[in-house]
Each structure stands twice: as structure tokens, then as C-alpha cells.
Amino acid sequence: MSKIEPTSTRFVIEPLSQFDLSTHSRTTTVRSIAITSLSNPTILYVGTNSGTLFSLSADTNDSNTSQNGTVPSDSASFLHKLSFIRSVSVSDSPVDAVLVLADLGKVLLLSDGSLFLVDSELSNRAFRLGFSKGVAVVTRRKMRNNESEGLGFDMNNQNHRFLQKLGGLIVKDGETQSGACVLALAIGRKLVIVELVLGSGKSGKSDKDFNNGSLVVLKEIQCVDGVVSTMVWIDDSIFVGTVNGYSLISCVSGQSSVIFSLPDVSRPPRLKLLHREWRVLLLVDNVGVIVDVQGQPVGGSLVFRHGLQSVGELSFYVVVVSDGKIELYNKKNGVCAQVLPFGGEGIGPCVVASEEDKSGKIVAVATATKVVCYQKLPSVEQIKDLLRKKNYKGAICLVEELESEGEMSKDLLSFIHAQVGFLLLFDLHFEEAVDHFLLSDTMQPSEIFPFIMRDPNRWSLLVPRNRYWGLHPPPAPLEDVVDDGLMTIQRASFLRKAGVETIVDNDLFLNPPNRADLLESAIKNISRYLEASREKKLTQSVSEGVDTLLMYLYRALNRTEDMERLASSTNCCVVEELEHMLEESGHLRTLAFLYASKGMSSKAVSIWRILARNYSSSLWKDPALDNIIQDSGENLISGKAIAAEASKILEESSDQDLILQHLGWIADISQVLAVEVLTSDKREIQLSPDEVVTSIDPQKVEILQRYLQWLIEHQDCFDTQLHTLYALSLAKSAIEAFEFENISENLASGNTERKNLATLRNSIFQTPVRERLQIFLQSSDLYDPEEVLDLIEGSELWLEKAILYRRLGQETLVLQILALKLEDSEAAEQYCAEIGRADAYMQLLEMYLDPQDGKDPMFTAAVRLLHNHGESLDPLQVLEKLSPDMPLQLASETLLRMFRARVHHHRQGQIVHSLSRAVDIDARLSRLDERSRHVQINDESLCDSCNARLGTKLFAMYPDDTVVCYKCYRRQGESVSVSGRNFKEDILIKPGWLVSR
Amino acid sequence: MATIGHNNLNAKLVLLGDMGAGKSSLVLRFVKGQFLEFQESTIGAAFFSQTLAVNDATVKFEIWDTAGQERYHSLAPMYYRGAAAAIIVYDITSTDSFSRAKKWVQELQKQGNPNMVMAFAGNKCDLEDKRKVTAEDLSTGKMIGNAKESRGLYYLDNGLDFKDQQKTYSGATISNENHSDQILDLNNNEGPPEMPQHNDSYKETQSGFTTIDPT
């Protein structure tokens, strides 16, 4: 930690102005110094060894020279002079300490163990405050608002009052507010807490002009540890240092606790309040320990490399002076950020003073005869300086520190990231450059455009003329950036050989990269930036630029996959900018995707068609024997993929001509895709079925069938012509399939069987055509059955014929086909049941018994029929129909079955009859039960309807147990009771009446 | 002091021991997984923090790595005050560092937080052939104070023969004796800087550091 790390060397401060005491007085030397910025301009108070105090003005108004970004120089020779304002004599002894009471307009001085008060203009004589004698240290209480109360651990009332009275200088949000001036004085082993009360002047004059005042003792605290030689008081904690060590004394309880003791032989203790963090720095040797208000250590120790004579604070640094050098150490990580000499070594004791303020900007150091003022460079200047030295890491480090301290606005942070990015870009560190670009919220993607496309172009006017801090050259195409960068490295290497130091990246210098690699890295990373930019909200024209140029970059690296992904996703590419380029470079797929995504369907599909043609021709051209199978497989897949892309476009298109124009080649590659194109429900305007039907290749029957099926089943098409067409087409296919099957069956050879299987597999339908035909013929009634019949008349499609005849009501023909041709007696019986007349069964029986055409009678079927439906057949008629040649055994069985069926039928009827009777008897019984119920009537009984006393009168009771007099009964009738219940409509059933059998 | 909130523990951990024993190396290994052949001597104290997942809680260690120099001895109380755990490190090749370590134990027992978990760590186990601190030394080490006071003292040193040893990870052993004496490998040169989190026995030892009262 003891060496300056290159990334941490900064220019935090620069010399501002100086003052040479020897020009004013030959005899005296500087003893103490204080600085205040509450007044404007900033004023320095310098106490001398000869007992005087003088003030200097650090007027910064005319010292703006270094604000303009010139590198601060280490020499102080051109510095402005601090202007001397006034001096006042204090005592004969050295002025040991100067305390500026800015809120009171006073300065408190410690000299010769006594306290003196002087007005801040030094216009009056210093006033010696009575009482004090032997004071070694004086410190003022500082409080951070609202924080003192919570700390009073076991405060009794008295203490609380004391604490309230105590008050102090309240520091709130970095601003000092006026409060009571409470001081702690160290007198030997004793701490005396006093309040400074200013005396009032004579009438008419303000306090300011008089330096009188008095000290009121509030409390005395005995300090056991030793003689106090340094002290800091924040909130309720008084930190004191003695030769033995550091202690913390609570001003509330007076209790003291050791923070740590000092090694036996060591430098005198020294304390420094760190306003910014509200912590205290405790020094031991050249080590600084930072503790919080409770005395607990926070963070690691600071190690001051060269020891120290005096310590101050500026922003996040501790400022130490020693040996004619001023050094800044980062409070957080202990890193030494800057070293500035201000006088040669051996210059003697020096002191440093810093503003007692969180946002101090000035520190002053004094040697015996010289005072030098330093001002903090604005953060921006510090960063610029680091960037100029190409210390990007250091700059970012500082930026991050500033950000974590809340001292950097988001916009500035973004600005700096962009600036660093551009610098890195020109230094050929493309990856890091883009990393920084991506961290910038304010950078416009269009700022990158000139690096990709030469000006002027479509987007030239969009590019903001943001030159940042002007630290990098104006944008140029990446090739130029790379060439220039390489040239710079080359030149630097010459210079280096000649012994001239240059600030060129060592890494690049040692391993000069090759141009191609650099260019590739540049393009890759800029693509990454554009990719990320796509996620942002951009104006239309910028989005167009981003996407178009991204395509350019992808193409430059031939990243086909990315190109196609970009082209096929939603994008803002400008087609005219890319069309030509993509065609030239043969990225036809990308172009097709692009056309499609831009809604230029016809162009897109045309390209797909060309691609498909190319694929298929390459298939023919390349008959390399070994690869042929593999190749053809691949090409086939590719061809399908191409057709799929085209069909995807066509599925959404409503342009009928376009669709029908391309249907052919797509169908050649894949019938399924062609069908998908035709049956898509994604298009807005449906195709005209007639035109589609006529334009489908007559060879591709399945496409037609699929299309018609879709129209009929999914689009609820009621066009009888189309229904008929569908039926005819199916029938034709069915006949063909039937014949084909027959042939292959006849041949019964393995070869044809395989072929048969193959044709079956090639079909785009899953169910065989006959099944489809039968289902359709049965389900639709919009086709013309006769036309279909005409077609299949001569064929073997008997079931289909049966369906059609049934449609035409030709019962006999239907039965004939079912019963005799197909011998499907079940279907035949079913059909009879459909017809629903007994004579149908009879007709069927007749057919079974006399099939004609020389066929043998189908006795089994006949017997079955009689068994199932014998009861509906007239036995006489049956007997008549029985053929004389029927074998007796069969005939008897037939008749027996018929009779048995009839007897069975009869018996069944009897059983049902008896069961009904039983129920009837049960019901009667219940009725009787109900009627024979006894009802008890007494004198009190009333009619439920007219409330008349029943007495001995005739009365009636309803099933719901209501009782009425006879008169009312006549009026109401039997079926409606008093409650209004109508027993005819709303039947009442009592549990006992239920037939339980 | 270890503080608990939402399964998040904050634990102040302090490292004490002779200069050159390897305190800083140990911390660096734990926090950053690094080892430097030429570790600069610590001045004052260095501060680190490291968060660990132990079972379903997270423990944020605030680690104070103190300077071993005698000169800064007086700063140590400031760092071990209120610490939940202390690791006292010695170098197994140096008897001086061992006696210094014993003194630290005594000091902590006298002045430290009574609930503090102490670990006694023998470092540089890769230099076994140069070992000067033996098992006997360590058993006399255990005699520090009376038995009650030595409770909660964890012994971390491998290569020494203890009965009832249990193998844990990469050569580390845990002795079951009294359930409180643990011997861990503290070789900075090898082994994972953060021991595998899925290793249960490791968790056991880890929780040892955060337990306020191990008895």
C-alpha cells in the first residue's frame, strides 16, 4: 500500500495562490493557520510566533486560469498572491491555535495559555477572555442536528437540562447553523466546559465591533489519564489525547473510556475531526485510525508514508503535510492519491488548514514564512486529466468513488462513460469501449452510425454533433479507425526506438494486433452495441438506422444466422438500403425474410421459388455416388424448409393471384404445405373456391380433396356443386384404390405389395379413401347421389351404392345389396328397423330364402331374422314364403323359432299385465286405508276454512289432513283443500302408499 | 458482537497473533481466495468483510486483521472489544509465535468479551517438516486458565495426532473431545479458499465461529 498505484494518481488539488511572510516581516514566522469559507472570499487567518494574527484573502475570482483544463503544474512560481488584509497583535507569545467562530463573526485565539477574542475583520484589538489561564487546548462543540438526543444513555434530568443548555455549533447537511458557542478547554488534567457569552457593545453599535465577552463555566471533568494535548468534540463525545493514549469522554455523564493507549515512545497524540464522515482520526506514529462517534473503529488504518506534521481534510481525502510535501490519502481505502511538493525538504515545521465543512474546496499549508493555498480541482477536471493521460481505469475509479459519494449526477456519469468509450474505441479496445457505451444512458445509438457507414448517408443528419470533451478524433468508419490506430502504434514504436516516450497502450505496443482481427473485434462489438440499442426506446428513424446498420455489420462478418434472425423478426431495416447488398452477396434467404417481414410477400415468395429451384437443380447436378443419399435427404429437407417459408407467407396473404401462381411449385415439394396454404384461416379475404378448384393441378387429387373437405367440414360450405365434386372425386379415388388393391392382391407378389405400401404412405390422408367416401356420403345430403351413382355404378363399391340407393329411397335395392351382395345381415336388419314397417322384414326374409341369380338360399340369415324379429312377422305369410325346397330340419327350426318367438312375446305380455294388476290392487288398498282413517272431533274443533265450530255437523277431511265443514267441502270440491293444494295437479304421496314390490 | 436479524447475522471477527504468523494471508484467502508469497506486513489494522451462507442464514463477517507488531499491541483491545469471535493464529514452525498466541488467549480470557468464540489456529501446515509446535505443546496450551475458562476455545491445527478424529475436508480433522476442540487445516497454500458450502461438516465448523456460546 505504500507505493502510489498508477490508477490512483490523480490531480485532486492544484496550487492556487501563495503568500510570502518575509516580504511583510523579517522577524516573525508562522505558527498556526485557519481557513474559513463562510465569508466570501475565503479568508485565511495566520497566527505567528511573535503573537500577531493576520488575515489573507484567497480571492479566487481572477484565478480561473487553470479551470480551462490546462494540466496543473507543480511549480508554484506563477501563482497569484494571496492578498494581505489586516493584522492585529494578540500577545507577546506565539499564537498557538486559531479557531474561527464564523457564525459569531469572531476568531478565538490561544496564546500563552490564555484565550483571546477578536472580530473576524481584525478591526479591533484582541480581547483577553478573563478566567482562562494555563489552557493547553481549546475545541468547540460540533453537533450534527437531531443526533445528540438519542445518545444520552442514562441521562438523569439534571444532565438532560445541562445537555440542552450546552448546545453547540450545529452542522446540518453540511451547512453550519448558528448555535451557542460551547467550548472545551484542556487545562492540565482537567477539562473545563465553558460557554462563550459575547459582551454587548454600547448602544447603537453591533456586537461585531467589540471583542469583549466572557466565559461561563458549565462543567468540569477530571481527566485521569494524563495531560490533554489534543481534543475533538462532536455531539456528546469528547475525544482527548494524552501522552498515554486516547480516551473518549461523554460530556453528558463525564465518564471516560480508553480507546487505545499509545506505545511507550511515540509522537504526541493528534486528533482530527473528519467533518465529511463525522468521524475522528486518531494518529499513532504515521498510522491513522478512524473511529466513529462512539469510539468504534471503522475501516482499515491509514498509513502515511512519510510521517506527518499536520493533518487536514478535503473531500474524501485526508490531507497531510510533512517535509515540504502535501499528500492526499483516500479515507476509504488508504490509497495515496496525490503528492505535491510545496517547498524543499528540511523546510521546517509546516501546518495545514482545511475548511471545517463537508464541501470544502480549499486547503492551505504554511511553512515558517510561506503560505500556499490549494484548490480542489472540479471532479470533471480531475477526470479529464486522467483521460488525457489515458488512465481510463483511474478515471473510472474516480467516477465510481464520486458516484458512491453522491457527487456525480447520473447524466454526467453517462457522459463520462460515453467519453471513455470513444477514447477506448480510438485506442482499438473495442470490447471495453462498447462496455462503456452500454453503461451510458444518454449516449445516442446514432452516434455510432458514422463508424459504420460513410457520410453522407440516409442517417447523417440524425447524428448528434456531440464532441464530448473533444478528447478523441471525430467519428470515422471503423476501417479508418483501425488503420489510424495501427499507424499511431507504428509511429510510437519508431519514436520509442528514438527514445521519445509516448503514451500508447503498452499491450498493443508489445503485441501489435493484426488488422483483420481488430476489424473483426470492432464489428463484433459494435454489433453488440446495436443489439443492445434495439432494446431501447428509439425514434423510428434511429431504429431504422440501428437495424439496417446491424444487418450491414452482420453481413460484414457473414453471420448468416444472425442476419436471418434479424430479418425474420420484427425489425426496422430499410429494405432499399439492403436489397442490393444482400442480392450481391447471395444472402437470398435473408432478403426473402426481410421482404416477408416488410409485407413484400410477392418479392419474398419469388425469392423462395428461386431458392427452391436452385436446390432441386443442385440435387440433380450432384450425383456423387457416396453422398447421394445423404445429400438428397438434406436437399429434400432444405427444399421443404424453403417451401415452408413460402407457404408461411402465402398462408397470411389474401392475394389470390399470388397464391395460385405459387401453389404449383410448393405442391411439387410438399402437398401438405400446399394444403396448408389453401386452408389457412390466417388470411383476411378468403379465396374463391371455384378459382382454387380450377387451378389445382388435376394430378394432385388429394390437394383438391383436402381443400374441399376443409371447405365442407370447417367452413360449413353449402354449395351443392362442391359437395358433389367432393363426392365424385372421392369416389373416383376409391375406385382407383380398389382396383389397385385388387391388382396387387391378384399378383400377390412381394414387390408390388411394397409399392402399394409406399403409395399408401405417401398419401396426405390418414384414413383410407373409401372410409372417407363412405363417411362423407352418409353425413352430407347436399351432393347429387345420382351423379355419384352413375360414376360407381359399374364398380364394386357396394356399400357406397347402398348408401346412395338409400338416399334415393330404393329400399329393395338397398336390401339386396346389404343382404345379398355384402351379406351383412345386421346392416340389413338395421335398415329394416329404419324403414319401420313389418313388410320390410318380410321382404328381407323373402330375399334370404330366394336370393335369385342362382344363389343358394341363405337359411342361417333367415333363421336369424326370424329369431330376432319373428314376432313382427305374420306366421301365415312366413309359411307361404318358405320355399318348398327348404330342408325340413331347417324349416322346422325356422318355424319353431318363429313360434317360440311369438309365444315368448305373448308370455312377456302376460307378465307385464299381471305386474300392472298387482300395482293396481296395492293402490286400491292404500286408498281404502286412507278412507277408513278415524278422525277425532271435539267441541273445540273448527272448520279449517270458515272457522265454524264443527260440533255434530257433517265434515270432510282432505289427504293433507285439513278438515272442513260439509258446506265448505261442497264449495271447494274434492280435489282442492283449504290450503289451496290441488291434489290432481300436485299429487300427494304418503310413504305408506308406495308399492314396495 | 454477533447480531441477528432476518436470518442475517453480523459477526465481528478479529485476528490476533504474532507478526508473520499468517493472519493477513488467512483473511485474504478467506475473502478473496488469494495467496501472496510476499504479504506486506500489516500496519494498524486492515478491515474486510465477507458474507457467507450457513444453512439458511447469511453471516456477514466484519473482519479485523490486526498488526502483529508488539508496538501496536495496545491497539488490539479496540479491535477485539465486542468481537463475536477471535482467531488466534500461530505459525507451527515458530515456538515464539506459539507462546505469543498463548498470551493472546490469556489476554482475551481476562479482558475480552466472555461470550467470545476463540479459535486457536496453527498456520503454515504445508511446512510440516519444519514443525516446532508439537502435540504436547498444544496440550499444555489447553492448560491455559482453568478448564472452565478454556471452554469455547477451538483448536485449529492439523497434522497433530488427536484421538477420535473425524476426517472432514481436504485433510481437515475435527476432534470430538469435549465437543469443543476442533482442529482445522489452515494451510494457505492449497485447498479451496471458501470451503465447499455443501459440505455439512464444514458448516458445523463454520457455525462454531458464530455461535455465541458454544457450550
Ligand SMILES: Nc1nc2c(ncn2[C@@H]2O[C@H](COP(=O)(O)OP(=O)(O)O)[C@@H](O)[C@H]2O)c(=O)[nH]1
Ligand atoms: N508456507 C506458508 N507460508 C505462509 C502461510 N501463510 C502465510 N505465509 C507467509 O508468511 C508470511 C507472513 O504472512 P502474513 O499474512 O503477512 O502474516 P501476519 O503478519 O500474521 O499478517 C508471508 O510471507 C506469507 O506468504 C502458509 O500457510 N504457508
Ligand SMILES: [Mg+2]
Ligand atoms: Mg498482517
